[in-house]
Amino acid sequence: MARLNLLEETRFEKLPVTVYSDEYIASVKVAQRIAELIRYKQGRNEKAVLGLATGATPVKVYSELVRLHREEGLSFRNVITFNLDEYYPMQPTAVQSYVTFMNENLFDHIDINRNNIHIPDGTLPLEKIHDYCLDYERKIESVGGLDLQLLGIGRTGHIGFNEPGSAPNSGTRLVTLDDLTRRDASRDFGGKENVPRKAITMGIGTIFKAREIILMAWSGKKASIIKKAVEGEISGDVPATYLQLSDNVEFVLDQDAASELTRFDTPWLVKDCVWDDSQIKKAVIWLSQTVKKPILKLTEEDYNNHGMAQLITEKGTAYEINIDIFNKLQSTITGWPGGKPNADDRRRPERAEPARKRVVIFSPHPDDDVISMGGTFIRLVDQGHDVHVAYQTSGNTAVWDDDVLRYMEFAIDFNRSIGQESDHLEGIYDNMRSFLENKQPNQLDTQEIRDVKGFIRKSEAIAGARYAGLDDDHIHFMALPFYETGKTVKKPVTDIDVELTIELLQKVKPHQVFAAGDFADPHGTHIVCFNIVLAALNRLRETEEWAQDCWLWMYRGAWHEFATHEIEMAVPLSPQEVQRKRNAIFKHQSQKDYPVFPGDDAREFWVRAEERNRETAKSYDDLGLANYEAMEAFVRWKF
Incomplete structure (x- = not known):
């Protein structure tokens, strides 16, 4: 019976989804699964081949793997890794490089054989990239393919750097980054203009060949794209929807990332609800917006046709519910954010007293x-x-850096205008200008x-x-x-x-x-x-x-x-x-x-x-x- 209830609750979801209360618990669970795979392979004297992701999403997974290595003896001597992607062009020593990221978050803290680490090379001449990408694919095949592929998801729906328009059978290749992806990365690079326009990425077809795929997402920022990836139609506009075609995929989410999935956002569409005040308010507002009618014009037919018959059965007529929610919304409106003096404040959002807060x-x-x-x-x-x-x-x-020079020039001119010595200020200005002319992206x-x-x-x-x-x-x-x-x-x-x-x-x-x-x-x-x-x-x-x-x-x-x-x-x-x-x-x-x-x-x-x-x-x-x-x-x- 519980299984049937779960199937009904998740009927809008086109692939398996596991939701944890927060990203810390979820990350530990994913790390434990990776550790189990590594130990299983060790017991069989085999290599564990991992596809690894970068960005903020897997950081806590890597932290837990490091802890398992240090405190519980998990060895990575039998592990081979292939990273999903790298910016192009990109020096491996750069702060923004995924080589730097992987070293700082994982590789420098475990006992992996450095020869078993593979990260796309962002320093290659353009004419050599095609052959390099084919060789990257051959290396993955030569070690038996990926046992487990970790993924994050970008807000364009990209997995790896497979942006909208990517083909489901695509292989490792050089791609052009979406503008939104570059904007999201701008803080790491000190401005979007410094973010590379291209990247080398594993293809969707390459990812699909993994025997197990785990896509992770945390925070409400990802909720919208997660809903499209999990419940939407398969489309090249959202490359992550191609994962619906895989029998080996699981989405691992925290509550915030899952918040727009139907079973959490509009649960009355898939199951019986506990109709507390907040749920009723949310549902009635949703119904009004869905049928495009003011709240006071909603009918019992509207409720029945949109999964809310249970609400009327339990809480009274549509008319009574409409009036109640309308009044509650009305009481949120106030021209007195500090409270209205000498007023009955029982239905007002703020207290009347003290009158001067x-x-x-x-x-x-x-x-x-x-x-x-x-x-x-x-x-x-x-x-x-x-x-x-x-x-x-x-x-x-x-x-902006040029604002600094503008204000310094103003200060120097002002000093001169009132007859004050400005040599010291001009020296500081010259040093600033010299520094800014040679400043590197994101340099302190x-x-x-x-x-x-x-x-x-x-x-x-x-x-x-x-x-x-x-x-x-x-x-x-x-x-x-x-x-x-x-x-x-x-x-x-x-x-x-x-x-x-x-x-x-x-x-x-x-x-x-x-x-x-x-x-x-x-x-x-x-x-x-x-x-x-x-x-x-x-x-x-x-x-x-x-x-x-x-x-x-x-x-x-x-x-x-x-x-x-x-x-x-x-x-x-x-x-x-x-x-x-x-x-x-x-x-x-x-x-x-x-x-x-x-x-x-x-x-x-x-x-x-x-x-x-x-x-x-x-x-x-x-x-x-x-x-x-x-x-x-x-x-x-x-x-």
Whole structure:
């Protein structure tokens, strides 16, 4: 019976999928399977032939394999490896090389015979690549083929570097990288313009010959492409869908990567549900959007025809359910994000008292505050709350190099204009210019350059916060140590980061804290900064009474937005308020037009923000609620 239930639950899935609670557990399970294969082959005096992947996805798998080697004696002397791909051209000693990646994450820490390691050669002359690729295929065949192939998946649906348009029978070859793939790699290379346009990759046909294929994916960033790969039609537009044709494949996912699969996203379509309040709200909003009717016009026939008959059976008529969900959505809308004084707040998202709240807005980068909640920021100030903004990092990696020279030239000219000696400043400028002219992709800037980049972003943040109405003593620059490396890869968070946050919170003793819950940012800074705020508040809640009454609101908008069913506070913006928010964002001139790290969204930040805010407002309008110009959305953290 359990087997039948599972088959029904996964009936939209066209290949086997295993979901774990998080990527750590999943990675350990995959590493254990690799270890079992290696030991089985050792027992038979045979070689274990592994196809290996690179990128962030398999890092924890390799870490666990290293642990098994060091602590449990797992030997790799009988292992032969073939890596999926390598950028072209690429020197094996380069930081971005997959040779460097594999050495740092696996090979330097195990007892593998170096002659058994094979990684595509990114240094070959172009005319030799064809023959080299044929030889790579012959080497795999000569050792009996791949026993197990590890895969990640790119957001284009690529496996290896088999981009959209790749043939299902393709072999190892030189390919041209998709623009999205290059944008995703831009941070590793110090900008997309430095990412190679080509790569050498195993083909889909080569991968298919493996006796076992494990594709791994973690995080919500991969959820959309995973749904297409697992539930979509087989298409060259999404090369990973070709894996549906294999009898030897398994997708191993964490919950976030699996979140858009039907059994998790719309489970009422495949099984009986536990209809709690959150599930009902999500389902009714989904139904309204699916049939394109306002909530109050949904009928019992709509419910019955879309897998939701059980909901009506258990919870009452369509009319009653519609009214309940409409009222709940209506109660999320408020023009008083700090609470409406002297109002009945039982159905409002924020408390009425105290009428004047102390507020801290934490901004991971120096512009996230105005990009993501600029309208609410301004409204909180306008409504008389005691608002502070805390910029958690300097953001000094996200400034163009030529801006540094421009600002230095301004400083030199200003010194001259007031008769000040500028020889020392000119010497620093000359050193900067010389360094930047010879700078390599992703090379660490000098301290002086990092300082100027930080000063640029600080001055912009001050201008934005002043425009929102803050006095200078309410603007805080934290410069959390984890970030201040000058590199795109940051140091681990330490207790110092948390203590600095505690110190600020103790100074203000806020009733409200706003923090970025936009964990899709490509830098990973948002989730790190959020976890620091959360750790600080959790500690304070153990000892300080005010912290027990402090509410934590999460905002998004810089990289994506909350789904409508998740929103707990929606702050409507008038056309004039949208313009004021845009003006605040414009103060961040170094991020205007084209930022250093734009992610996969080509729109400018102010355009993204406005269009997402308008989309949120439209979703409320389509559901049958009031039609606003724009809305900023928030979700309250439950301690």
